[in-house]
Amino acid sequence: MKLTLLGMLLLAGLAIIPPAAAQNLPADTTRLRQHLVFLTTTPQPRNYQHPAVLDSVATYLQQQLRAAGATEVGAQPYAVRGQTYQNVLGSFGPKDGPRLIIGAHYDVCGDQPGADDNGTGVAALLELARLLGRQATLPYRIDLVAYTLEEPPFFRTKNMGSYVHAAALKAAGVPVRGMVALEMLGYYDDRKHTQQYPIGPLKFIYGTRGNYVTVAQKFGNGRFGRQFARHYRQQAQLPVKRFEAPAWLPGIDFSDHLNYWKFGYPAVLVTDTAFYRNHSYHEATDTLNRLDMRRLGLAVDALLAVVCSENF
Structure with missing residues (x-):
């Protein structure tokens, strides 16, 4: 087969692309969907009443983290009501030095598939792991953590997986x-009046279209939260809105980041705003077909760009 001059030039150009440039690929929406299919089709709901199902999910998570190239993969088991549950951990980047924690819970509330809550957070975590594994170097250590027992009846108790993890770090x-909590990142609606808020007048600031990701944090969270929100918004190819409020405002601490606050660690929540937009929250209708894979992928792309930056 003959090559045209243009074809030879293109091949030559591909040959000299440095490895680092080839690593900055976008999130793979097919892989995100595959993770979500696995998470939403377990034999029984992945809640605390089905520990065998949670164990099977934990095994899957460890397999995916190893395949992604995590330097350390392991479990953090602990006992609740005579039953053992476990967080799953994978590390990337330098072994020593201060670390960034990025986490998402893999359990669900009640008997429902939990596609958005919190299948999307877990899928994002696994795809981020795959992309981190393709980086030649990372500027600091990044620990990815999949938590168990975030949902009721354990929410706001010391039995939350994120409490166990944060307490162990402190000790x-x-x-x-x-710390960055990934909590519901897949539901979007471009129509007007699809976004709600804990306080009605906030709609005049943030709008009424449920088409954005928000980075939420409490007042007094320190420089980390401000820097993360600013960099995330700069990198994202979808709308991002920063939300900072008192910790008592409903929703501001409704995920695993709240436990890192308890131990003095700065932490933020990255979310599609959960029940303020997605009315299938904690319902049987929280299914995969309602999610937007393209925008979920964009949310992961922005996260990767931030955590790989030397300036963050």
Whole structure:
């Protein structure tokens, strides 16, 4: 087969692309969907009443983290009501030094598939792991953590997986740059009046279209939260809105980041705003077919760009 001059030039150009440039690929929406299919089709709901199902999910998570190239993969087991549950952890980047924690819970509330809550957070975590594994170097250590027992009846108790993890970090004196919780990232609606707020007048600031990701944090969260929100918004190819409010405002602490606040670590929530937009929250209708894979992928792309930046 003959090559045209243009074809030879293109091949030559591909040959000299440095490895680092080839690594900055976008999130794979097919992989995101595959993770969500697995999570939403378990034999029984992945809640605390079905520990065998949670164990099977934990095994899957460890397999995916190893395949992604995590330098350390392991479990953090602990006992609740005579039953053992486990967080799953995978590390990337330098072994030593302050670390960034990025986490998402893999359990669900009640008997429902939990596609958005929190299948999307877990799928995003796994796809981020795959992309981190393709980086030649990382500027600091990044620990990815999949938590168990975030949902009721354990929410706001010391039995939450994120409480167990945060407490262990504190007890060991581990330096932490900050924590990012991924909680519901797949539901979007471009129509007017599809976005609600804990306080009605906020719609005049943030709008009424449920088409954005928000980075939420409490007042006094420190420089980490402001820097993360600013960089995330700069990198994102979808609308991002920063939301900072008192911790008592409903929703501001409704995920695993709240436990890192308890131990003095700065933490933020990255979310599609959960029940303020997605009315299938904690319902049997929280299914995969309602989610937007393209925008879920864009949310992951922005996260990757931030955490790989030397300037963050």
